[in-house]
Amino acid sequence: MKKQFIVIGLGRFGSSLTKTLVEAGHEVLAVDKDIDLVQSMSSIATHAIQADSTDEEVLKELGVGNFSHAIVAIGENLQSSILTTLLLKEMNIPKVTVKAKNIMYGKVLTKIGADQVVYPERDMGIRLGRQLSSDNLIDYIELSPDYNLVELNAPAAMNGYTIQQLDVRAKYGVNIMAIKSADGINISPLAEDKIQTGDTLLIIGANEDISALERKYE
Amino acid sequence: MKKQFIVIGLGRFGSSLTKTLVEAGHEVLAVDKDIDLVQSMSSIATHAIQADSTDEEVLKELGVGNFSHAIVAIGENLQSSILTTLLLKEMNIPKVTVKAKNIMYGKVLTKIGADQVVYPERDMGIRLGRQLSSDNLIDYIELSPDYNLVELNAPAAMNGYTIQQLDVRAKYGVNIMAIKSADGINISPLAEDKIQTGDTLLIIGANEDISALERKYE
Ligand SMILES: Nc1ncnc2c1ncn2[C@@H]1O[C@H](COP(=O)(O)OP(=O)(O)OP(=O)(O)O)[C@@H](O)[C@H]1O
Ligand SMILES: Nc1ncnc2c1ncn2[C@@H]1O[C@H](COP(=O)(O)OP(=O)(O)OP(=O)(O)O)[C@@H](O)[C@H]1O
Ligand SMILES: [Ca+2]
Ligand SMILES: [Ca+2]
Ligand SMILES: [Ca+2]
Ligand SMILES: [Ca+2]
Numbered sequence: 001m002k003k004q005f006i007v008i009g010l011g012r013f014g015s016s017l018t019k020t021l022v023e024a025g026h027e028v029l030a031v032d033k034d035i036d037l038v039q040s041m042s043s044i045a046t047h048a049i050q051a052d053s054t055d056e057e058v059l060k061e062l063g064v065g066n067f068s069h070a071i072v073a074i075g076e077n078l079q080s081s082i083l084t085t086l087l088l089k090e091m092n093i094p095k096v097t098v099k100a101k102n103i104m105y106g107k108v109l110t111k112i113g114a115d116q117v118v119y120p121e122r123d124m125g126i127r128l129g130r131q132l133s134s135d136n137l138i139d140y141i142e143l144s145p146d147y148n149l150v151e152l153n154a155p156a157a158m159n160g161y162t163i164q165q166l167d168v169r170a171k172y173g174v175n176i177m178a179i180k181s182a183d184g185i186n187i188s189p190l191a192e193d194k195i196q197t198g199d200t201l202l203i204i205g206a207n208e209d210i211s212a213l214e215r216k217y218e
Numbered sequence: 219m220k221k222q223f224i225v226i227g228l229g230r231f232g233s234s235l236t237k238t239l240v241e242a243g244h245e246v247l248a249v250d251k252d253i254d255l256v257q258s259m260s261s262i263a264t265h266a267i268q269a270d271s272t273d274e275e276v277l278k279e280l281g282v283g284n285f286s287h288a289i290v291a292i293g294e295n296l297q298s299s300i301l302t303t304l305l306l307k308e309m310n311i312p313k314v315t316v317k318a319k320n321i322m323y324g325k326v327l328t329k330i331g332a333d334q335v336v337y338p339e340r341d342m343g344i345r346l347g348r349q350l351s352s353d354n355l356i357d358y359i360e361l362s363p364d365y366n367l368v369e370l371n372a373p374a375a376m377n378g379y380t381i382q383q384l385d386v387r388a389k390y391g392v393n394i395m396a397i398k399s400a401d402g403i404n405i406s407p408l409a410e411d412k413i414q415t416g417d418t419l420l421i422i423g424a425n426e427d428i429s430a431l432e433r434k435y436e
């Protein structure tokens with residue numbers, strides 16, 4: 001279903017968000033007080049407008065109340081984020097997501113009505129940290145604080161072994177859900193399927209069990 | 219295996235990265251020219267030092283050549299990022315990862331020796347955009363440009379149906395790899411297993427097939 005978004009603040013985060021929403025088929029009104037950023041988004045966003053989002057009159061003229069979801073991507077200026085969030089909620093936008101600099105700012109934003117607070121820099125710091133901590137980790141989905149689904153480069157020491165020979169379920173309590181190779185993705189691999197260098201594995205399990213497996217095959 | 223990292227620039231991204239690396243058991247030397255940021259990291263990082271990373275003498279005193287991996291998390295100042303990257307590569311650090319403001323800066327950084335360039339704000343903009351585009355998407359792993367593993371809130375319209383009744387493999391060409399419920403995670407669910415409201419599904423498939431499934435159960 002096509003939705004109407006308004007994105008306020010077209011820095012690195014807000015502009016990338018705008019582009020992704022438009023590519024997914026949604027309408028996006030992109031707003032920044034900086035005319036250069038507005039111009040650079042004019043061919044990407046459905047509409048791109050220069051405006052100061054802390055100005056109530058301006059927001060009313062933009063018909064802000066008709067949007068289903070607003071994202072406030074003003075990162076550094078708490079005062080502007082607060083004022084903008086307050087105005088948007090007063091105009092009855094059902095969902096307002098706000099980018100915050102840190103947890104303290106996030107708490108303030110929640111108190112004044114933000115429906116969702118995001119911390120992109122912190123989250124990407126965690127993501128990169130986890131990738132660099134492991135030699136093989138490509139990506140992951142956190143299923144619970146201690147249970148993950150991970151995408152791993154198959155360790156060289158697994159090369160040529162079958163699922164049965166490795167027997168990671170019995171040895172480490174983790175499950176190989178899929179093997180991605182040059183030939184495509186093998187979903188629910190069989191006991192006799194072989195792992196080759198260059199393959200990517202999708203493994204589900206407790207974090208400590210996945211770590212134990214990784215250490216073993218390092 | 220314990221590694222030695224040096225993180226230069228302790229903004230939101232660099233400080234979160236430092237914390238994650240330390241929590242994973244690695245040693246981190248955290249550097250910023252801003253003494254307040256250095257102090258706030260002093261109880262988290264293995265060592266936290268105030269220094270200007272564009273000063274060659276300073277880097278030598280820090281024994282930078284002994285680290286296996288440096289991350290330059292200076293976002294806004296291209297000149298400082300370039301100079302820092304050059305110096306680190308001259309001192310033979312095997313791997314230097316640099317945070318860049320945009321693709322153009324990224325190209326420059328690669329040319330002068332950066333081994334990896336990251337764009338945290340852009341990447342999180344894409345991630346949030348994908349989440350907001352879908353009513354059910356929680357997280358995902360991109361396996362290839364058109365093939366994803368997604369974590370979805372089970373759509374309300376699936377409530378009470380078994381895997382066999384839904385038959386998403388035949389109807390949409392996608393596979394339900396696991397069902398997460400209050401009871402835990404059901405890996406490789408059986409034909410008779412039921413989906414309940416509140417469950418989370420792990421589904422693997424082509425992007426367009428997953429989108430078709432989502433639209434159907436919207
Ligand atoms: N009151 C306002 N009205 C409209 N736009 C604003 C307002 N205040 C700030 N902005 C815009 O928000 C954008 C993002 O703000 P800022 O640069 O402070 O955040 P940031 O966290 O550094 O962003 P990023 O990391 O995404 O690049 C800027 O382009 C700025 O012009
Ligand atoms: N030459 C330098 N030596 C040491 N630290 C530096 C140098 N130049 C910048 N820094 C530090 O790098 C940090 C991050 O830089 P900056 O604020 O420009 O990036 P940013 O992209 O806004 O960061 P973030 O989004 O992670 O908060 C700052 O704390 C700054 O003091
Ligand atoms: Ca900025
Ligand atoms: Ca900054
Ligand atoms: Ca930033
Ligand atoms: Ca990926």
